[in-house]
Amino acid sequence: MSGLEAPTIALVGAGAMGGALVRGWLQAVRKGGGLTLTVVEPNFDPELERELEAAGAVLNPVARGAVDVLVLAVKPQTFPSVIEAARALVGEQTLVMSVMAGVTLDKLCREFNAQRVVRCVPNTPARIGRGITAYVMTQACTPEDRELTEQLLEPLGSVEPIAAERLMDVVTAVSGSGPAYVFLLAEVLAAAAEQEGLDREAAIRLANRTVAGAGALMLETGDSASTLRKQVTSPGGTTEAALDVLGAGNGLGPLLRRAVAAAAQRSRDLGKA
Ligand SMILES: NC(=O)c1ccc[n+]([C@@H]2O[C@H](COP(=O)([O-])OP(=O)(O)OC[C@H]3O[C@@H](n4cnc5c(N)ncnc54)[C@H](OP(=O)(O)O)[C@@H]3O)[C@@H](O)[C@H]2O)c1
Structure with missing residues (x-):
């Protein structure tokens, strides 16, 4: 995985979407990329866990601190109950990414006191890597954030940047x-x-x-x-x-x-x- 050579990522929620992301990241690790991954999920797939470790990813490091990227992939209704634990993973350098339906950039910025935030709308064919994920970023995001975002979303299928957050309602209605x-x-x-x-x-x-x-x-x-x-x-x-x-x-x-x-x-x- 480039963009960041060996990013530290925390994933909160590893169900259909989060699981598809991890399976894609696993392929990147198998191709020689580095990955340190913290997974916050009550029922993380033990097979996937074994495969990540066998491929050389560092899974759930003992010392937990701010990560490079926090990925939120829980249901929107679960979000309030994970915010506090997720905050502990966010520092000044953390890029916050969310695939949660309807949770706005503004809310994410406020909850995590973060400026570099990405809101993504995937769709269900992402489960087999054939989806399309639209994303919008806050203005504070850098070209490197964009590159890393697109790399991290690639396992879900195609990626489509959207210029303005108000258009995410249309994206939701279409894809x-x-x-x-x-x-x-x-x-x-x-x-x-x-x-x-x-x-x-x-x-x-x-x-x-x-x-x-x-x-x-x-x-x-x-x-x-x-x-x-x-x-x-x-x-x-x-x-x-x-x-x-x-x-x-x-x-x-x-x-x-x-x-x-x-x-x-x-x-x-x-x-x-
Ligand atoms: N699926 C889609 O087609 C689609 C499309 C667009 C957007 N999205 C968005 O993507 C997000 C994830 O959707 P999904 O389909 O992947 O849902 P999902 O399969 O239900 O995955 C959510 C995961 O979060 C886990 N979870 C529950 N409580 C948690 C907690 N307190 N801490 C950490 N993890 C917890 C769930 O575990 P348990 O199952 O054990 O409760 C589940 O594995 C949603 O916000 C949704 O709006 C999904």
Whole structure:
């Protein structure tokens, strides 16, 4: 791991997101990087613990003090109960990173009396390293902080810097909640297939593979969604008949526009609460 050659990191919460981060950092250690990691988590995976130690990472050093990076990956509702313990890990040089939904930069700065703070919004495909994590940093963060942040987030998939924190509500509505929209698409496609006469199991297999395969094709070719859509839409063909329905004035576009607006508004409201 470069940026910092052998960073000392404290991770608070090693569930789906925190665990995916640690598994990625483990790969970096196996490639020769250094890592001193303190994990604050009631049920840290013992297998992962063994693998980290076997790879040469220093795990849970006896002398605990301020670390280079504090990563907060507990549920937002758990956050208040970990603040005090986490404060003991923060010093003047500590970069504070959070993947907690809805916890603002301002709150993190106040709670940890810190200036260099990063707020991240990952999404659920991060569990298999295929997510996208958007992040926003306070102005006090340095170019080195940015480099290190991107390296530390890499195990979750792609990384997307966002210029202003107010846009994190939109990010939450698009990539944060977005996987659920795609899962719903697979569900309703399967239900439509069943209504047209396919048996339920075949309908689910066809719908799921179609959604997954279309996503994989887009990623692997690097072609835009619009290019790929046009490639499979022959004039007067079956796809065009369906797209005429989906593209109508009350079709998918306005529906998703309303859905994203509702999610972004909920994110703003939860932020205020
Ligand atoms: N998963 C997603 O797709 C996603 C997307 C965007 C943002 N996020 C954000 O990422 C954060 C983590 O989500 P997640 O899905 O990784 O949740 P998770 O799997 O529930 O992980 C949270 C971990 O924190 C542990 N924990 C509970 N109390 C703790 C304490 N007092 N001290 C230290 N650790 C404690 C939990 O242990 P136990 O299970 O034993 O309680 C669990 O392993 C959340 O804030 C969420 O908003 C997640």
